[in-house]
Amino acid sequence: GENVEQHPSTLSVQEGDSAVIKCTYSDSASNYFPWYKQELGKRPQLIIDIRSNVGEKKDQRIAVTLNKTAKHFSLHITETQPEDSAVYFCAASRDSSYKLIFGSGTRLLVRP
Amino acid sequence: KAGVTQTPRYLIKTRGQQVTLSCSPISGHRSVSWYQQTPGQGLQFLFEYFSETQRNKGNFPGRFSGRQFSNSRSEMNVSTLELGDSALYLCASSLFGGNQPQHFGDGTRLSIL
Numbered sequence: 001g002e003n004v005e006q007h008p009s010t011l012s013v014q015e016g017d018s019a020v021i022k023c024t025y026s027d028s029a030s031n032y033f034p035w036y037k038q039e040l041g042k043r044p045q046l047i048i049d050i051r052s053n054v055g056e057k058k059d060q061r062i063a064v065t066l067n068k069t070a071k072h073f074s075l076h077i078t079e080t081q082p083e084d085s086a087v088y089f090c091a092a093s094r095d096s097s098y099k100l101i102f103g104s105g106t107r108l109l110v111r112p
Numbered sequence: 113k114a115g116v117t118q119t120p121r122y123l124i125k126t127r128g129q130q131v132t133l134s135c136s137p138i139s140g141h142r143s144v145s146w147y148q149q150t151p152g153q154g155l156q157f158l159f160e161y162f163s164e165t166q167r168n169k170g171n172f173p174g175r176f177s178g179r180q181f182s183n184s185r186s187e188m189n190v191s192t193l194e195l196g197d198s199a200l201y202l203c204a205s206s207l208f209g210g211n212q213p214q215h216f217g218d219g220t221r222l223s224i225l
Contacts, residue, residue: 032211043116043216044155044202051211089155098168098209099145102155 002027004092006103014111019080021106023090024072030092033073034100035064039086047088048075080110114139116205116217124223130191133220135203137184143209144186146178149200149219158201161186162209190222198224 003026013019025033031052036044050057050064050073057064061080066073077084087107091100117136125131137144146158157170161180178188184205190197200221204214 034213036216043218046213046215049213091155093211095210098143098160098162099157099170100147100155100214101157102147104154 002030002092002101004090004101004103006090006106008106009104010107010109012109012111013080015080015082017080019075019077019084019108019110021075021088021090021108022072023074023092023103024070025092025101026071027092027094027101028071029094030071030101031095032093033064033066034091035075036089036091037086038089038105044089077108080108082110082112084108085110116203116215118201118203118217118220120220121218122221122223124225125193126225127193127195129193130189131193131222132187132189133201133203133222135186135188135205135217137186137203137205138215141205141207141215142184143206143212143214144180144184145204145206145209145214146186146188147202147204148172149202150198155202158188160209167209193224195224198222 005024034049038044063076087105090103143162145160159169175191180186200219202219204216206212206214
């Protein structure tokens with residue numbers, strides 16, 4: 001069945017360091033991969049997304065890479081700041097499924 | 113532009129009761145999706161609506177149902193509530209659904225006593 005695995009479940013980094021979160025998907029037809037950030041008690045916020053026709057996408061300190069052959073994609077956050085502390089979710093979907101399959105989430109803690 | 117609005121924000125019910133949750137999408141968005149978020153199961157897809165039609169449904173029992181109105185607003189209903197239904201119910205909207213960016217509301221926190 002459709003499944004998205006996400007690692008690690010928790011990640012603690014020093015302010016200014018980089019953080020990497022990895023996801024693996026099972027459905028080879030998946031072609032859209034968004035990332036969401038959810039702060040405590042708040043809504044998930046879309047922070048970046050990538051489609052399968054692109055290998056990498058950047059937005060300031062955030063980047064996402066996609067390896068279709070290996071069926072995995074990663075979120076990279078550089079120069080981390082305390083306000084980056086949150087739970088991050090990856091997700092995957094394919095055409096005409098009209099649903100997102102989410103990973104289990106990564107709790108990122110950025111230590112000042 | 114106003115975001116996705118969900119009402120109510122908090123709800124307390126007892127087992128056996130039923131509940132209706134409401135979602136107003138971002139203006140112009142015609143696709144509305146519902147997700148259940150729990151600490152144990154994470155974010156799970158419930159269903160998606162577009163132009164008043166359900167296009168997909170997740171693996172939830174028939175007690176969970178939904179609908180969409182002509183103005184794209186959506187409601188979901190849970191009947192015969194069980195303790196395990198306690199969760200944060202999130203609504204997300206997008207322009208046309210499919211592989212379009214989805215934007216979430218703040219959710220409805222449902223607690224079953």
